[in-house]
Amino acid sequence: MIPRYSRPEMVAIWSPETKFRIWFEIEAHATTALANLGVVPKEAAEIVWKKGSEATFDVERIDAIEREVKHDVIAFLTHLSEIVGPEARFVHQGMTSSDVLDTCLNVQLVRATDILLADIDALLAALRRRAFEYKLTPTIGRSHGIHAEPVTFGLKLAQAYAEFERNRERLVAARREIATCAISGAVGTFANIDPSVETYVAEKLGLEVEPVSTQVIPRDRHAAYFSTLAVIASSIERLATEIRHLQRSEVYEAEEYFSEGQKGSSAMPHKRNPVLTENLTGLARVVRGYAVPALENVALWHERDISHSSVERVIGPDATVTLDFALARLANVIDKLVVYPANMQANLDKLGGLVHSQRVLLALTQKGVSREDAYRLVQRNAMPVWRGEGDFLTLLKNDKDVRAALSEAEIEENFDLGYHLKHVDTIFGRVFGSTEA
Numbered sequence: 001m002i003p004r005y006s007r008p009e010m011v012a013i014w015s016p017e018t019k020f021r022i023w024f025e026i027e028a029h030a031t032t033a034l035a036n037l038g039v040v041p042k043e044a045a046e047i048v049w050k051k052g053s054e055a056t057f058d059v060e061r062i063d064a065i066e067r068e069v070k071h072d073v074i075a076f077l078t079h080l081s082e083i084v085g086p087e088a089r090f091v092h093q094g095m096t097s098s099d100v101l102d103t104c105l106n107v108q109l110v111r112a113t114d115i116l117l118a119d120i121d122a123l124l125a126a127l128r129r130r131a132f133e134y135k136l137t138p139t140i141g142r143s144h145g146i147h148a149e150p151v152t153f154g155l156k157l158a159q160a161y162a163e164f165e166r167n168r169e170r171l172v173a174a175r176r177e178i179a180t181c182a183i184s185g186a187v188g189t190f191a192n193i194d195p196s197v198e199t200y201v202a203e204k205l206g207l208e209v210e211p212v213s214t215q216v217i218p219r220d221r222h223a224a225y226f227s228t229l230a231v232i233a234s235s236i237e238r239l240a241t242e243i244r245h246l247q248r249s250e251v252y253e254a255e256e257y258f259s260e261g262q263k264g265s266s267a268m269p270h271k272r273n274p275v276l277t278e279n280l281t282g283l284a285r286v287v288r289g290y291a292v293p294a295l296e297n298v299a300l301w302h303e304r305d306i307s308h309s310s311v312e313r314v315i316g317p318d319a320t321v322t323l324d325f326a327l328a329r330l331a332n333v334i335d336k337l338v339v340y341p342a343n344m345q346a347n348l349d350k351l352g353g354l355v356h357s358q359r360v361l362l363a364l365t366q367k368g369v370s371r372e373d374a375y376r377l378v379q380r381n382a383m384p385v386w387r388g389e390g391d392f393l394t395l396l397k398n399d400k401d402v403r404a405a406l407s408e409a410e411i412e413e414n415f416d417l418g419y420h421l422k423h424v425d426t427i428f429g430r431v432f433g434s435t436e437a
Helices: 008-013 016-036 042-054 059-069 072-084 086-090 097-133 153-178 195-205 220-247 275-289 291-296 307-336 341-349 354-366 371-386 392-397 408-413 417-421 424-432
Strands: 138-143 146-152
Touching (some): 016 042, 059 072, 072 086, 097 153, 138 341, 146 153, 146 354, 220 275, 220 307, 291 307, 392 408
């Protein structure tokens, strides 16, 4: 997590000040619940809330205490007692450190997820707008990087929209899975704290209770969460890679917006490089890299060890902050993407009509030619075009074997570009629920 790839709202979730404020809220809610049960005096719970709510927790002081006691939660509780006074002895009754740490982490992940969901919504809005803008703009579809058959640029963006809509659903599910609370004591048995305290704290924090928490919330939840972030990162890279290819000089069908005064190279003044999407490709790799340690965190010893702790102190902030930045950057790229329909058409025409080869193949089979013979006839006329020896339509018209099955007019019918676009509305209806913007 470095400033270059960070946005303030997400960074704030992971600040020490935010963390200690959440720790306090967990402890204070638990103390109130214990007061409601008669375990601690209600007056003490009220004082804890009043003095803690008014306080600004001193991060440097907590760090100084931790350097001595070598325990972060004890350091915080010691500082809290300095603020609250004698009533602080009723805080943390029957709780263990993981009750605070795990519940806090999940609160932070839930808040981070809400930002990520808003990021995806912004990206979806940009993709939808641009998809309808270029809904019927023909371009060449490529398989293996080679010209295949015509599509539209709008369909390319509609595909990305559908993918990120699925990612949004995955993220909603991941949020639901991670939004749990554990206030269950040393090994999760509630031996020294009533389960109703956990229920109370969970409700106050907008979480669900963890059914079985041992001493920690099970890390399969976190593995699923960070795996979801990794999938979203892969989708970012997929779209970024598409844009990078389209911006290549030999293709040049679309490019990132190049602002006035921007410079592309320290050596070559003519350069306009796809630096934003290249950056997104790299950031996607970073986010994906955090999925593996999250998966490895699942297998803890017995009721708990802390091998997961150091991992999560890194991947929690870094994965969410990086993905937040990447999603916002991608939305901006799509919103300002410069598209060149004339270049798309020129590339469509580049292979002299070969993109219509399948239609000719099927037309021949409809006239009684075997598929094998039809393929041979079409291919023998296609190969010279690859070598720059004529155009496909003329060669087919001059092939006596082809003409034995198809008239000139029938051959020409198979070179209609609109034929390939006739179901665009059907696809848009499926993706967007409408054929109109």
